[in-house]
Amino acid sequence: MSARNPAPVDAPGNARWLWRRLKNRSPVLLDRLGRFVRAESPSTDKDALDRFALLLASEYRRAGARVRLFSQKRAGDHVLACFDAPGRGRPxxxxxxxxxxxxxxxxxxxxxxxxxxxxxxxGTIDMKSGLVMTFAAIDALRAAHLPLAGPVFCLITSDEEIGSHHSRALIERYARGARAVLVLEPAAGTAGKLKTSRKGTGEIELIVHGKSAHAGLNPEEGVNxxxxxxxxxxxxxxxNRPSAGTTVNVGVAGxxxxSNVIPERARALIDFRVTRRELAAPLERRFRALRPVLPGAKLEIRGGFSRPPMERTPGVARLFAHAQSLGTALGLHIEEAAVGGGSDGNFTAALGIPTLDGLGGVGAGAHSPGEFVFVRSLAERAALxxxxxxxxxxNLAGA
Ligand SMILES: [Zn+2]
Structure with missing residues (x-):
């Protein structure tokens, strides 16, 4: 490619060139993926997380980004890498x-x-392959002499898998100033669908207090x-009313x-999900309105709604349509999906920022021993x- 690239960025020639370049660079992508996967980073191990954050920070610096680490006391440090594009609007x-x-x-x-x-x-698909794609995409654009449409900020956090309690505020802060949010979670299904809506999620802990007694001597004095x-x-x-957009699951009980003691205490953990934000508060109220049935029993209800749903707003729909047309330039037919799981994209979509999720790897088996990513998808998704x-x-949000 020449130093000036006069064709429209998404002209088929450019799209094909980018994809070919990325395919040729597959060994580099895989090498980085291997290094990222071998650097284990469980959500609850701060030392391991911080080591990964340093690794990520140094790789972003080498890729030419300004990097900032947000140090955390009780979570791994979050990483922000900024690829600047002065005068080109919001990131x-x-x-x-x-x-x-x-x-x-x-x-x-x-x-x-x-x-x-x-x-x-x-972590191959959730989501170290997604992280690898950011480096590959930026590198390919440079090689093609194609400028960024605007500054690109990569915010890579340490606690998504355990609820994002230590990153939500940071995510919302950077999303508020952004033109769009691209989330590197795995694609939906092996057809590589992008995610344009996600359910909102919450968890309730229900604790029952009874009264213990001997099951043989004085059971009538106990409350089970x-x-x-x-x-x-x-x-x-x-x-639980799936057709109305609400699902409820008692996932843990004990x-x-x-066996010879009337139990004094019992507890359940309940997962609930809603397709629309306005379903959350009435559902929470129903949990809080639960009253004991047995005389002498007491209920304690904790927890609540944690991630608002990612709804398919007009801004989300426009962003998806844009991605779909870019897919066509690459010779890909890209579809969209609504999924039940939440991600950090839920937070940004709820702020009204056009958000597209599922842009990471294509594969299967996330969170299981069979987790894998299709190698082919690395170059394909990096090109997209x-x-x-x-x-x-x-101007997506207000277009
Ligand atoms: Zn994930």
Whole structure:
């Protein structure tokens, strides 16, 4: 490519050139993916997380970014890498997380390996392949002499897998000033669909306090907390209304100490999800309105709504349509999907910022021993990301 590239960025010639370049660079992408996967980074291990943050920071610096580490007391340090583009308007925010659900040592059981066009290992698809794509996309644009449409900020956080409690404020701060947010979570399904809506999520902890007694000597003096919990679970089951956009799941339940003791305490953890924001508060109220059935039992209800739904706003729809047309320039047919799981994209979409999720790797088995990413998808998705970074207009939200 010449130093000046007069064709429109998304002209098929440019798109094909970028994709070819990225395909040729696949060994570089895979080498970086291997290094990232081998640097284990479980959400709850601050030392391991901080080591990964330093690795990421040094790689971003080498790629020419200004890097800032947000040091955290109780979570891993968050990484912000800025690729500047002075005078080109508001930034595009790339959102990722570098924590994984796998404890240290998982690598010995599921090492990073490649076979039959797939790369396996902890965090390959969720989402170390997504992180690798940011480097590849920026590098390819430089090689093609294609400028960024605006500044590109990569905010890579350390606690997405455990609820983003230590990063939400930072994510919202940087999203507010952005023209669009691109989230590097895995694609939906093996067809590589982008995610344009996600359910909002919450968790309730229900604790039942009863009264212990001897099951043989004085059972009538006890209040069986497990019995009370069972009655409550039956009530909660009625909150589940999938066709109306609400799903409720009692995922954990337990209590008691021994079979010959009337149990004093029982507890359940309940996951709930809603498709629309306005469904959340009434549902929470129904949980808080639960009252004990058995005389003498007491209920304690904790928790609540944590991630608002990512709704398919007009801005989201425009951003998806834009990505779809770039996909066409690459010879890809890209579809969209609504999914039940939440991500940090939920926070940014709820602020009204056009957000597109599922731009990371294509594969399967996230959070399981069979986690893998299709090697082919690395170059393909990096090419799409590169085109997005070079073309997203600054007026999506209000266009
Ligand atoms: Zn993820």
């Amino acid at each position: 595009i925010l790339i959102l990722g997380h570098y924590d994984t659900v796998y404890p240290l040592g998982t690598l010995s059981r599921m090492p990073f390996r490649m076979r039959a066009g797939r790369a396996w290992g902890p 907390a497990i019995h009370e919990l069972a009655l409550q679970i039956e009530r909660i089951r009625a909150f 209590g008691g100490t021994r 990301l590169a085109l997005l970074l070079a073309t997203i207009p600054d």
